[in-house]
Amino acid sequence: MKKTVFFGALAAAGLTAGIASAATLDDVKARGVLNCGVNTGLVGFAAPDANGNWSGFDVALCKAVAAAVFGDPSKVKYVPTTGQTRFTALASGEVDVLVRNTTWTFSRDTDLKMDFAGVNYYDGQGFMVHKDSGITSAKELDGASVCIQTGTTTELNLADYFKANGMSYQPIAIDSNAEGEQQYIAGACDAYTTDASGLAATRAAFADPDNHIILPEIISKEPLGPAVRHGDSQWLDIVKWTLYALIAAEEYGVTSANVEELAKGTENPEVNRLLGVEGGLGAMTGLPNDWAVHAIKAGGNYGEIFAATIGESTPIGLARGLNAQWTQGGLLYAMPFR
């Protein structure tokens, strides 16, 4: 008798077991809000202002995805994650998409069961030092104390780089960018290392940016991109094509200003398909046909977002470099909308 009751209980438990659902789009729609994993505060990429409104380059992608799904870019809940908590947050379903300066690597893609929807920023790891230290090259950092964020590709690259160059260093483990800034400013580390874009953003937030220099060496490839859980290709497609839509919009001259106008129909069939005037692409992935119009209206095309958040006219002052369109000698290349 005991056995049957036990198995009965087991079966009941099985029925009610909370299973991470595979259909993220349905979950998001049912919830009415997109949970977007961002970093804890890196001005330019994702940071809240005094009123708790998030803005930045990564945040703009969250908004675009929300706009594509709901037609409303404000339907996002931002979940701040540290280098250490981000993958667990994604795997456990706490966030639907992770847009947090996250490098696309083999093991993250395979073993950690994530899927990268593309690259929104091509980056590489660099070093920042105090100008008065007189250091001009990373090769002079032998014996230095270096601040690194734990749980990142950064700490692995750092170990490799110093070993390859026969140098030693003292790692100072930090948990968030804010903590790193504080330690670095206090002089507890000689150099701060992370993605070069992150360094530029961090430096721009200093009271005295001119007293800090970013060394010329870039020691790794850091393709940063949005990631989703492995196994839900519909959701992967949505995030991927929202990113492509922003990139293609720049390529074809669709901006937040003219998108409404162009959505009435243009001479260019590719633009028409992108904006849902023809082709019915949205329906193929479970979205309304004007999904891309909303996504582009949210914060503009890729170029507009870049210029407004991290571009050369902002304090962060990043040049397009590798992140220019393929037609401009960069690596941005949206797949055809067809």
Added chain:
Amino acid sequence: MTSVPDTPEPGFRLSQLIYDTRYRSLTIQVVVLFLVMAGAAWLVDNTIRNLNVLGKDFNFGFLGNRSGYDIAQHLIPYSNDSTHARAMLVGLLNTLWISFVGCITATVIGVFVGVMRLSPNWLVSRLMTAYVEVFRNIPLLLWILVAIALLTEVMPAPNAYRINPTTGEAQTSMILFDSVALTNRYTAIPSMEFLRSLGVVNTPFAPISLDVVAVLVLFAVSIWANRRFVGWANAVQAATGVRPTTWWKSLLILFAPVIVLLIALGFRLHEPTLQGFNFTGGTNVSNAFVALWAGLSLYTGAFIAEIVRAGILAVSKGQTEAAAALGMRSGRIMRLVILPQALRVIVPPLISQFLNLTKNSSLAIAVGYMDLRGTLGGITLNQTGRELECILLMMLIYLSISLVISGAMNLFNRKVRLKER
């Protein structure tokens, strides 16, 4: 004629399971057992299903892979070529080390403060009360953060010790005869050096210095010899009523052999020097460690002080008065009469404070001290994505540490317990 039957009807009714006191407790136990089993089954089943959905397996193979990351504080040799298992071991040793020194200082502080709080001196007892209340009522994490902030903001950078070529002077200088440098990263202290060393035995776990082993063994022998000596003195006292002078002979027995050995081995302290960015040649005790140590000791010390005070107050006043009537001075009364009796009240709650300190040491994450939580439960977990395996392993290890500590303290408790015959 009606008769009232005074025995219940034969046969068994289901309601008896609840209303019959003979069966009720059994029923309850069986139901609870089922509920617990169902709960456990649900957890396991849920985990397995979700792992399946995510396409993840359950496998500890990653522990044998190259870790690829560096750890600043390691008590045994470690590099980024070592395995994740080794990184875990490094973290474990760091946890044990901080817990060990933390427990010792917390106990010293606690006993001192607990005793002083009962002092008849108004100022002293109030100061101790203030200490206890302040440290006990503010979260430990804040104390650790305060400590690290003080250390990083107040101490000079290693750079400040560099001699300026134009002025010929450094901004700051080392203390204690130029042997210790306080910096905003670490405290550089001298390291030990043996000029006529016996050598080092390399084991896979850690290299073992024969010099240190020799010194420790000799010291242990000295302690044993000293106990024999004190035993002899006690016997003489018991037989003749006169206690032979022991103190300088004890000191001689305890320390002379070790000092002679140290001289023979050519022992000296190697002072740290500033080279490039940092001090080298000595031992750098990181500020993360110091901050954590200070936070843990001061915080737990406040609790231990209360335990000690309670223990002392639990010894009846008559004991003090009787001892005083025998002509003992207050220090000896405390040491010989009160504390030994208070110990049996003190030890059981002390165990739980030690356990707390050990578990609280996982707050190391806040200051970047790489303990078990930082290596296995932090970087390894994150780089390999093996959340379940890492957390389970970590829980198992903390559980084992706690069981070992409470086992050892229970043995001690048995020793100091009041023996009733």
